[in-house]
């Protein structure tokens with residue numbers, strides 16, 4: 001082959017390689033597009049954003065798994081194991097699946113740790129206030145006093161050997177509403193991992209779990225909901241990788257009467273919606289089941305006790321918002337959190 005020919009040949013090969021690699025570049029770019037899916041499960045919108053091969057298949061599996069969890073743990077629809085447990089309170093023990101048993105046990109663990117600020121047997125009070133009914137209402141004080149007596153996590157009897165569980169007194173009810181979505185989030189991440197996914201994000205109505213980094217290697221930027229703003233309006237951003245960010249707030253489910261907001265997070269001691277001046281509490285942790293239980297817990301505890309409690313748990317950070325629109329964070333979060341600034345109408349308080 002002459003020099004000229006070989007030059008032409010080389011150019012041809014280079015063009016061919018360029019074209020082919022151009023193709024694969026496009027493919028790669030396409031693969032970087034996330035697969036997204038939204039579903040209504042566990043009483044909330046579940047949004048998944050997944051990168052990489054098998055994204056769609058994994059998303060379907062997550063939906064199936066979350067529906068399964070909802071079915072066994074809900075107290076807001078008939079059927080399911082937790083309903084069965086509640087129907088048999090004061091009568092007989094019920095054998096739970098390992099899922100329900102695990103979530104209930106974890107609920108008790110946090111009930112103990114928080115000395116009952118979180119109480120997994122809050123069910124009768126939730127029912128009394130009609131929080132999940134069409135007509136929530138302020139109960140009479142006498143009713144509150146009577147029903148409050150039924151709320152006591154120490155009345156759950158566990159039989160480790162066969163996962164048999166019983167609530168001691170008739171009328172007692174377990175309620176996993178403060179923790180089950182967290183378990184669901186952890187299960188979603190487990191499924192993503194099983195499918196070889198390295199980068200994904202799932203939001204279960206304010207319970208966010210991030211797997212890995214974003215595909216470009218940067219962290220996921222989780223917005224903290226403005227408790228008095230439109231849905232999606234945020235007051236701060238927390239960059240995370242392989243973490244969960246869970247928020248509890250008085251804006252999620254509530255009714256108003258006489259200018260007072262009655263929300264869905266109840267103080268087992270008073271029997272009323274927790275009134276501690278907090279309007280939202282956010283927990284950042286490794287496992288979503290822990291973050292979910294803790295966000296509800298610290299909302300009931302209030303700023304001072306909640307802050308002290310979280311500072312005592314390794315690997316857990318928190319952000320609190322009070323009714324004066326002041327934001328407080330744990331020491332470990334101070335350097336990481338990015339505040340939106342004054343225009344958000346919230347003020348960051350560096351030292352409490």
Ligand code: AMP
Nearest residue numbers: 117118119122177178248264265266296
């Ligand atoms: P979350 O949105 O995770 O803070 O959970 C709120 C839900 O947890 C409520 O709708 C109730 O089902 C349940 N709940 C309310 N108050 C408590 C409490 N003090 N301890 C445990 N669960 C609670």
Ligand code: MG
Nearest residue numbers: 178292293296
């Ligand atoms: Mg919770």
